[in-house]
Amino acid sequence: MDKNIIKQHGLSDEEYKAILKYLGREPNLVELGIFSVMWSEHCSYKSSRVHLKKFPTTGPQVICGPGENAGIVDIGDGQAIVFKMESHNHPSFIEPYQGAATGVGGILRDVFTMGARPIALLDSLRFGAANHAKTPQLVNGVVAGIAGYGNCMGIPTVGGEVYFDESYNGNILVNVMCVGLVKKHQIFRAKASGVGNPVIYVGSKTGRDGIHGATMASDVFDEGSEEKRPTVQVGDPFTEKLLLEACLELMQSAQGRKDVVGIQDMGAAGLTSSSVEMAGRGGVGFEMDLAKVPLRETGMTPYEIMLSESQERMLLVAKKGSEKRIKAFFEKWDLDSEVIGTVVKGGQLSLKVGDELVADLPTIPLTEKAPLYKRPIKKPAWQEKIQELDLATIPLLKDWQEPLLKLLASPSLASKQWVYRQFDHMVGIDTVMIPGGDAAVLRLKGTHKGIAMTTDCNSRYCYLDPFEGGKMAVAEAARNLVCVGAKPLAATDCLNFGNPEKPEIMWQFEQAVLGIAEACRVLGTPIVSGNVSLYNETKGEAIYPTPTIGMVGLLENVEDHCQLGFQQEGDLVVLLGELSEELGGSEYLKVIHGLTRGLPPRVSLDLEKRVQQLCLAGIHAHLIGSAHDCSEGGLAVALAESCFPRELGVEVQIGF
């Protein structure tokens, strides 16, 4: 195999040698393509897997942890919550509308492939500086894409966050989270089994969309990225709505539960990752005939069919003999469904076109035995320097009115109503607390319960101290859920970092993971799913480390939900927890003095837990009328934000 074809596929020399060992021969182009996407950073997590093991992932409430398409948490009365977060950073920079839209489409499929009906979407967005030339066009495209897809699907987009910082000028972040609801006995897994069972392709036809989307996600952005425009994936929310309804009707029917053995969505690396992963999990092999795959374009090669990332497609393994019954569900919704292969003994994926064999690969080396790297780690030389902050050098302002107004008007802190007004956040008529509060709250029809959800991360803190920043992201997510009256249950994550081949970036990654792990342990919120997005870097400069945390909480009685705004005159305003002089990495320093320096606030997890428990108890005892966490902008901004909803004022004595 020619040297630079291998390089073009993003495979290192050692990786290619390993392929030769596993195959016992040279791979052909189709096989090389399959190895390259399965061993890409995006699919194999080869640089991060060794660290992800440090997360706590179990607990009495956890039904399914990392490793499946989404995490599942038990909420009692035979119901469970399915949720996950995914990133679509690179495609959204190239084509903002379609990049963001297909990000929504992908995360929705990860949830309903497990049998759950998606009930909410959240989006965590990070753009460059508001006055950067490209920012307005990227913001309009991404917001319109999320609205276009989510609204058409009829899934409410109920929360999230939008930040602006020059660190993202060349590499925006689009993290999308989906939450679904399922009855515990209707959960489906992505595991194939039963030799002779049919492998069924359902959904849209296959085209040449986004070929190498998976490896592209692992590519560094540089000047050439404008030209290196792979055919970006284009989403069709209408077809996905049909796919959602058809799949749920099948999976929720008594016969369907017996017929369907395993199901997985075709995400990054399309037919390749879904077939290889399902077969690998079940310890079986797949024999597939690519001539049977429904195609949208003529003359597609096996290579293109296997690597295409056309959207709105699922792969299903069913019981032998149930093919007709299953096809009827998809015909009702005018969707393609074709038997394209069968489950076979052994662990080989063998691909044919008619009866010509075009690829024959072992599945285990593509999944479990994918390369695992312990990348070199080195604390950055500049870390100490940026942590230095001598408050004496910061001029003490005489007038505090002006800076507070400037903070409240700064792009990251200002109201995001202009964004979430474009999202249908009420369809489904479950949204009890609409966007704008600390967390979204949805009621669960037929029960008294409520589900709260939020996404959080302060990437400036993570840049200044990744360990404390990681702890803070988890603590803040839990705090937001508690402020609306919910008990935090479990978390998902989207770990957005720079180039893992640089020791400084791996140091940031390891420290953040350690911080997140410790906070999850102490606060009792295990990580049940997640995603890693690396190579977020432009011209050698990495973004701030951004480990976004998505968290879900439970309200036993949704009537106990708590608002952010002050309720009535005469109420007392109480500060729970300690106020210490921690200005490091604060919004004040950045917006008013243009400084990004100092150590971020230290979270004492034990104190955090007790403050949260006290706040939750106060809310449930109806002693607390409203609650709001102090985050960016500190106490002053938190007090201001609490005044807005009911246009009330507040008088505060600052003790010293």
Added chain:
Amino acid sequence: MKVNVYVTLKQGVLDPQGKAVGHALDTLGFKNVANVRIGKLIELEIAAKNKTQAKEEVKEMCEKLLANTVIESYQFEIE
């Protein structure tokens, strides 16, 4: 001068609208229709010294705003 700009999706790019309209025409009994693609027609008037200068400007408008050159291509006529 009157200008007509035609913005269409590039070949190979999925056209969900075209797919849906094609399906609808079929169910309405127009069985002999294929390959339906939906694009944009932008009509505008431009004051320019001569046709070549107008052509230059319209081209620049398409590149900068009227077409998303990642997934769309454009043509235009100047009367």
Added chain:
Amino acid sequence: MKVNVYVTLKQGVLDPQGKAVGHALDTLGFKNVANVRIGKLIELEIAAKNKTQAKEEVKEMCEKLLANTVIESYQFEIE
């Protein structure tokens, strides 16, 4: 036979999209542009015995589905 259908808003019907595009072009520095109108270009292929029969069918398609004759007018070319 290749068919191009042009669906445009009738005169006098408000065109918010045209207005917005006109405004955007202005802010980008194209000061000599006026009267921007946004319409649809529908491309399709039709198998018909001859041009007149094709014309008949395309006209019917426009009347029935492709244009909302309350606010839109249509033209088409058959190559």
Added chain:
Amino acid sequence: MKIGIVVFPGSNCDRDCFHVLKTLKQDVRYLWHKNATFPKMDALVLPGGFSYGDYLRTGAIARFSPIMKEVVRFAKGGGKVLGICNGFQVLTETGLLPGVLMRNEGLKFICESVPLEVVNYQTPFTTAYGARSSVQIPIAHMDGNYFADDETLRRLEGEGQVVFRYLNNPNGSARNIAGICSKKGNILGMMPHPERCAEDVLGNQDGRKLFESLIG
């Protein structure tokens, strides 16, 4: 009361209307768009959503679903038909109600609760409001900009066919029209979503009275 909710591919608010009518103890069922006929019904609901992805024009394709011939016959025969958001758009495409819903003036999708005036409280859908009153009902649409020629607008106003009006116009609709009914009053099309404010837990019940009027 037997109420049928028509489900097109892409309808989203069918489940929401079903839930609200169930809480009002009604005999409600879904009617799949591919069925050319449906059992005897007292009223029909065309729900909100993105039928056929809103491709080409909102409601343009749904109008040709097999069930629509029967829906038109039912409506012309005096049967009560409620079209909400996308449902209103389908009713205008079929000609059961005049005018067109065009792209919002601001070109963006808008989802928020807006103040409306109940202009005609004598239709089968608004008797429970009892008087000319203002209510707060959510809207969620990209194409809610109602348009009709002046002659039609004059007729709608003159014949009392304007049922709901925006108090501060969010999308550019002519005469601030948010909802209109047919001459006989048995067909109502409205862009706001009454099913989104019909239960106490959601903190606003202004939409409940519309369903209470319907089931009479």
